Amino acid sequence: MYEAAGPVDLHDFAADYAVDFAADFANAVRTGLAQPQKVIPARFFYDETGSRLFEAITQLPEYYPTRTETAILSEHAGAIAAAVGPGRVVVEYGSGSSTKTPLLLKPLQPSAYVPVDISGEFLAQSAAALAVQFPGLPILPVIADFTRSFQLPDPVAALPRLGFFPGSTLGNLGPSAAIDLLRSFADVLGPGSWLVIGLDLAPGAGKSVAMLEAAYDDAAGVTAAFNFNLLHRINRELAGTVRTDDFAHRAIWNEGGGRIEMHLVARIDTQFRAAGQNFALAAGETIHTEDSHKWTLAESRLMACASGWSPQAQWTDERARFAVHLWRHEGGAIQP
Incomplete structure (x- = not known):
């Protein structure tokens, strides 16, 4: 099917990126923990440890999104x-372990696969595993935070593209930021490109708030460990002195915001140092670590059109818990 391909290499300036990312983390901690509502952006969950913890989360009985999207x-x-046709470059945003990727690669017959992820070591391992499944398929991994500007590898610059954005990762952003990110996808992928995107649906007849909250606060405590890894990263990477036992994991549904929120809650008054600065939280104060917005089908369509994508098809499970959408970018304005 494919011409012989060489070994998988990280197609990126990894050393420079690592330096930039370390500085970005330090700046985000200094800035976020100085705010009245303390915050650390969710993108910092995904070092190697965080990426592995998230993969464990996807296997939990409470975490319905992964198995539901996989079935769809x-x-x-x-x-x-x-609909898309063969021969496109598949660009996967936030590829992680790429467990869902073969479901698309087999029928699509792509010309190349470009996984984009923030965790370089995790990315290399998953890309190497896919290379075994698809011998001869050119695989060009890119270490990048896809919410920031990055370039696709030169070998695929002139080829038609399909973006793949599974896992409802878009939900980590509010509506305005989500539209901005989708616009950036359209710019990178170009006119005539396609996007396959998974979006978690808002509570309704087939999904209760209790089901949602359990998905982010599992009985085994894996999601709590995922959340706590941010504090461990601060201690490991930013000379932090956080006493992690001073904090608790919290996941709640914010009805007005249409989102699950994750927080690290101070159990007691606590003080620590990180990134060269001192911080203090009173008992009950929180560090807001993640939003996970849930969308209706109508909201999903409006976001697509507002960001330059034309909705072509959508599929949900029988209980309407999750949706997979197929959008096309023609360039220019789209009418909802």
Whole structure:
């Protein structure tokens, strides 16, 4: 199917990126913990440890999104391939372990695969595993924070593209920021490109608030460990002195905001040093670590159109808990 490809190499200036990312983390901690509502952006969850913890989360019985999206893709990947056609470069944003990727690659017959992820070591391992499954498929991993500007590898610059953004990762952003990110995808992928995107649906007849909250506060405590890894990263990487036992994990549904919120809550008055500065939290104060917005189908369509994408198809599970969308970018304004 493919011409012989060489070994998988990280297609990126990894050393320079690592330096930039370390500085970005330090700046985000100094800035975020100085605010009245303390915050650390969710993108800093995903060092190697955080990436592995998230993969463990996706296997939990409470965490319905991964298995639901996987089932939808398994059923409808053929329809996606028929609409898109063969020979496209598949660019996967936030690829992680790429467990869902083969579901698309097999029927799509792509010309190349470009996984983009923030965790370089995790990215290399998952790309190497995919290379075994798809011998001869050019795989060009890119270490990058896809919410910031980055370039695709030169070998795919002139080829038609399909973006793949599974896992409802878009939900980490509010509506305005989500639209900005989708616009950036359109700019990178170019006119005539396609986007396959998974979005978690808002509570309704098939999904209760209790189901949502359990997905982010599992009985085994894996999501809590994922959240706490931010504090461990501060201690490891920013000369932090955080006493992690002073904090607790909290996940709540914010009805007005249409989102699950994750926080690290101070159990007692606590003080620590990080990134060269001193910080203090009173008992009950929180560090806001993640938002996970949930969308209605109508909201999803409006976001697509507002960001330059034309909705082509959508599929949900029978309980309407999750949706996979197929959008196309033609360039220019789109009417909802």
